[in-house]
Amino acid sequence: MSDFTKIDSYLEQNLDHSLDELSRLVAQPSISAQNVGLKECAQLVAGMLEARGFKCQIMDTEGAPVVFGERKGRSDKTLLFYNHYDVQPPEPLELWDTPPFEPSRRDGKMYGRGISDDKGHIVSRLHAIDAILATEGELPCNIKFVIEGEEETSSVHLHDFIKQNIPLLKADACIWEFGGVDHREVPMQYLGLRGICYVELSAETAAIDVHSGTGGSIFPNAAWRLVWALNSLKGPDERIRLPGFYDDVVQPSARDRELMDKLPDVAQVYKDMYGVKEFIKGLKGGTDLKMEEVFTPTCTICGLTSGYQGPGSKTVQPARASAKVDFRLVPDQKPETVLRQLRAHLDAEGFADVQIKFLGGEPAARTDPDDPFVKVVVDTAEEVFETPMELVPMVGGSGPNHPFVHDLGLPVATAGLGYPDTRAHAPNENIRIDLYLKHARHMARVIEEFAK
Amino acid sequence: MSDFTKIDSYLEQNLDHSLDELSRLVAQPSISAQNVGLKECAQLVAGMLEARGFKCQIMDTEGAPVVFGERKGRSDKTLLFYNHYDVQPPEPLELWDTPPFEPSRRDGKMYGRGISDDKGHIVSRLHAIDAILATEGELPCNIKFVIEGEEETSSVHLHDFIKQNIPLLKADACIWEFGGVDHREVPMQYLGLRGICYVELSAETAAIDVHSGTGGSIFPNAAWRLVWALNSLKGPDERIRLPGFYDDVVQPSARDRELMDKLPDVAQVYKDMYGVKEFIKGLKGGTDLKMEEVFTPTCTICGLTSGYQGPGSKTVQPARASAKVDFRLVPDQKPETVLRQLRAHLDAEGFADVQIKFLGGEPAARTDPDDPFVKVVVDTAEEVFETPMELVPMVGGSGPNHPFVHDLGLPVATAGLGYPDTRAHAPNENIRIDLYLKHARHMARVIEEFAK
Numbered sequence: 072m073s074d075f076t077k078i079d080s081y082l083e084q085n086l087d088h089s090l091d092e093l094s095r096l097v098a099q100p101s102i103s104a105q106n107v108g109l110k111e112c113a114q115l116v117a118g119m120l121e122a123r124g125f126k127c128q129i130m131d132t133e134g135a136p137v138v139f140g141e142r143k144g145r146s147d148k149t150l151l152f153y154n155h156y157d158v159q160p161p162e163p164l165e166l167w168d169t170p171p172f173e174p175s176r177r178d179g180k181m182y183g184r185g186i187s188d189d190k191g192h193i194v195s196r197l198h199a200i201d202a203i204l205a206t207e208g209e210l211p212c213n214i215k216f217v218i219e220g221e222e223e224t225s226s227v228h229l230h231d232f233i234k235q236n237i238p239l240l241k242a243d244a245c246i247w248e249f250g251g252v253d254h255r256e257v258p259m260q261y262l263g264l265r266g267i268c269y270v271e272l273s274a275e276t277a278a279i280d281v282h283s284g285t286g287g288s289i290f291p292n293a294a295w296r297l298v299w300a301l302n303s304l305k306g307p308d309e310r311i312r313l314p315g316f317y318d319d320v321v322q323p324s325a326r327d328r329e330l331m332d333k334l335p336d337v338a339q340v341y342k343d344m345y346g347v348k349e350f351i352k353g354l355k356g357g358t359d360l361k362m363e364e365v366f367t368p369t370c371t372i373c374g375l376t377s378g379y380q381g382p383g384s385k386t387v388q389p390a391r392a393s394a395k396v397d398f399r400l401v402p403d404q405k406p407e408t409v410l411r412q413l414r415a416h417l418d419a420e421g422f423a424d425v426q427i428k429f430l431g432g433e434p435a436a437r438t439d440p441d442d443p444f445v446k447v448v449v450d451t452a453e454e455v456f457e458t459p460m461e462l463v464p465m466v467g468g469s470g471p472n473h474p475f476v477h478d479l480g481l482p483v484a485t486a487g488l489g490y491p492d493t494r495a496h497a498p499n500e501n502i503r504i505d506l507y508l509k510h511a512r513h514m515a516r517v518i519e520e521f522a523k
Numbered sequence: 524m525s526d527f528t529k530i531d532s533y534l535e536q537n538l539d540h541s542l543d544e545l546s547r548l549v550a551q552p553s554i555s556a557q558n559v560g561l562k563e564c565a566q567l568v569a570g571m572l573e574a575r576g577f578k579c580q581i582m583d584t585e586g587a588p589v590v591f592g593e594r595k596g597r598s599d600k601t602l603l604f605y606n607h608y609d610v611q612p613p614e615p616l617e618l619w620d621t622p623p624f625e626p627s628r629r630d631g632k633m634y635g636r637g638i639s640d641d642k643g644h645i646v647s648r649l650h651a652i653d654a655i656l657a658t659e660g661e662l663p664c665n666i667k668f669v670i671e672g673e674e675e676t677s678s679v680h681l682h683d684f685i686k687q688n689i690p691l692l693k694a695d696a697c698i699w700e701f702g703g704v705d706h707r708e709v710p711m712q713y714l715g716l717r718g719i720c721y722v723e724l725s726a727e728t729a730a731i732d733v734h735s736g737t738g739g740s741i742f743p744n745a746a747w748r749l750v751w752a753l754n755s756l757k758g759p760d761e762r763i764r765l766p767g768f769y770d771d772v773v774q775p776s777a778r779d780r781e782l783m784d785k786l787p788d789v790a791q792v793y794k795d796m797y798g799v800k801e802f803i804k805g806l807k808g809g810t811d812l813k814m815e816e817v818f819t820p821t822c823t824i825c826g827l828t829s830g831y832q833g834p835g836s837k838t839v840q841p842a843r844a845s846a847k848v849d850f851r852l853v854p855d856q857k858p859e860t861v862l863r864q865l866r867a868h869l870d871a872e873g874f875a876d877v878q879i880k881f882l883g884g885e886p887a888a889r890t891d892p893d894d895p896f897v898k899v900v901v902d903t904a905e906e907v908f909e910t911p912m913e914l915v916p917m918v919g920g921s922g923p924n925h926p927f928v929h930d931l932g933l934p935v936a937t938a939g940l941g942y943p944d945t946r947a948h949a950p951n952e953n954i955r956i957d958l959y960l961k962h963a964r965h966m967a968r969v970i971e972e973f974a975k
Contacts, residue, residue: 384849
């Protein structure tokens with residue numbers, strides 16, 4: 072391992088400066104689901120890369136632009152960083168202790184929408200690059216950044232973007248947008264992501280809402296149509312009823328179970344963190360719970376809306392109803408197949424009137440735990456975190472790793488500043504400043520060791 | 524029939540003055556579901572009665588106050604008017620052409636929340652009383668008004684109020700808060716109202732919303748719990764599944780069917796008015812549709828809310844979900860029985876975790892079509908509307924007629940200014956000014972003929 076004294080010293084001395092830069096980035100809303108502030112944020116990010124001597128392009132897609140940056144280094148090896156500048160919607164606003172787009176620092180943490188997912192990762196990586204440039208005057212290898220603006224809406228256009236730019240994005244390995252420590256402060260190496268198929272289901276039964284005294288007995292009710300259609304997708308047994316849905320599922324291997332077995336039990340942690348009293352399917356904890364969490368495809372209702380939702384009662388029969396639904400997919404399920412199965416199922420069950428709007432999707436993908444690049448990331452982590460990184464063969468969340476793994480042919484490793492109470496996608500999203508610094512130290516080491 | 528030349532002349536000459544008074548009443552929001560403006564509106568209404576020499580009391584209940592007014596007349600017979608000063612919530616606001624609480628007049632109509640249901644009825648009845656007092660100097664019989672403020676939230680406290688004030692409310696007959704003409708301009712006599720049991724069902728599965736990538740496979744989902752619980756209440760066959768729910772239903776009689784048979788077909792009218800393409804249960808129209816509309820109890824979802832409801836996608840597993848549900852009841856069903864059956868059913872179906880909040884209810888009640896008071900109202904209507912009033916044994920909506928019929932022992936007849944496009948409970952609620960005047964003329968005649 073090289074001597075990182077100078078680099079670590081730079082990172083500590085310039086920490087506040089880097090956090091100020093992070094504050095500016097978080098203060099720029101960039102909500103992909105609501106098409107708010109995306110171009111402005113892309114320009115801000117490109118400016119940050121250019122300030123480090125990166126050659127930058129803001130590249131149009133059919134959705135939000137992608138920021139691409141590249142700077143040459145000593146060796147001819149190329150490390151690609153994948154990040155995203157978009158964030159989740161901040162609602163419900165009333166549950167934030169401080170406004171989501173006015174980053175604030177207290178008790179060793181910084182708060183703001185997107186500060187963990189994913190803006191903190193971007194700026195701490197730039198901080199690591201600053202430290203290398205300040206101490207060595209050049210990069211030890213080529214570095215490329217691809218920073219998209221639609222990760223929180225299922226990266227709808229990234230797959231096409233990558234397929235159309237394979238020479239530009241050519242690299243030898245990829246560091247993923249997120250990573251972090253678990254509840255024991257152990258850094259985790261996440262080697263696979265589930266896929267997703269996100270849809271909005273909607274029913275419309277009349278032109279206008281009707282007094283429920285008139286319509287209730289004889290008119291179709293949009294809310295009932297939606298409830299029955301949803302119920303046809305999954306019952307309390309949790310089995311997803313689309314015919315053929317489980318056909319493409321690759322069952323986890325003995326090696327997967329062995330890796331999961333080494334990981335700590337999460338049952339009590341989840342119960343304490345989320346206020347959940349019990350798990351579904353009779354799960355109690357242990358390896359079974361951990362396996363179920365990531366190797367099982369899901370059908371989750373993310374939102375429901377119809378009719379009167381205010382206080383008290385209103386006797387009205389709704390003309391419209393809709394639900395947001397996400398299916399989490401495992402290898403080798405494909406979102407386009409699920410979408411086809413969903414339409415066929417609804418038609419067959421008598422819900423041809425229920426409309427499906429596809430809001431994004433991507434298949435699952437995994438990296439081999441024994442890839443040499445994974446070893447570089449794991450070994451360097453141990454020095455920074457002072458405890459061995461643990462290997463997680465698959466996680467429950469989704470991301471567009473499929474084109475990186477299967478179109479660019481890269482090993483993808485995760486590293487980051489996340490921790491269990493980081494509240495990504497929820498009110499009071501935050502980062503721990505100690506982990507922000509550790510991530511920068513880790514990234515500096517990965518760049519140096521990878522370049523060799 | 525008496526000579527109503529002077530009275531009719533007064534009503535026409537003072538119409539604008541009366542509509543100005545109505546404007547002031549509509550401009551005062553009085554939304555019982557949201558507890559907005561109720562006391563202010565009660566005071567306004569009491570002031571209007573006192574201006575006509577009524578002795579008034581604003582009487583407290585556990586909810587909104589009841590306005591009671593009484594003025595003696597020549598005969599010792601007493602006519603009781605039942606009205607309400609509360610209105611439905613105005614949402615969705617964006618669908619109103621003019622603001623709901625800024626009444627506006629155009630094309631022979633007046634618009635505003637509550638202008639038809641029920642403020643227009645109150646003020647046109649006062650207009651009739653003004654005409655009698657102006658021409659005769661006194662009332663021909665005793666008149667009492669009971670004007671409540673919780674009709675739109677199922678008159679939660681009116682039943683108790685009536686039971687506690689039976690001597691005060693003693694009368695010989697009652698004119699109901701609404702009535703009107705159908706799509707052929709024929710005045711209708713509505714002789715029964717369904718009951719109602721209005722509840723909010725809610726599920727809570729965690730303390731906070733969870734990233735759907737984490738929670739989807741292993742945590743209970745509040746939206747799914749709610750969907751499954753709702754589905755257990757009624758399926759696409761429209762049969763309500765609460766055990767015992769239909770036990771107390773009194774089937775309609777041959778006389779009921781005979782009366783319904785005489786009424787015009789409503790199928791095409793409803794399709795045109797509400798943009799409904801087809802009816803449920805394979806109903807096409809005719810007497811079967813009319814019977815089903817009013818003699819069948821219902822279970823209607825009035826609203827659904829859970830999780831993310833904004834544009835685009837948000838991958839979140841909701842911690843909370845709720846639905847507004849109304850059951851319309853027929854004789855002899857009782858809301859308290861339905862509430863008990865609902866709790867037992869949810870428990871038995873595995874939904875003990877789904878909470879029930881009772882938001883109001885009342886049983887159904889009917890008046891005998893052959894009561895002499897009904898004949899007075901029907902005969903006087905024919906003179907004003909120049910076509911015979913038609914008898915409707917039962918309507919689909921609900922109201923607190925049960926205590927008037929069963930505790931006060933009164934025949935209850937309907938009369939009013941409603942018409943099919945009046946949009947009660949919906950955006951752009953309105954009255955036709957010609958019908959406003961006709962209702963005042965009708966009421967003046969009812970008072971005079973009843974007093975004899």
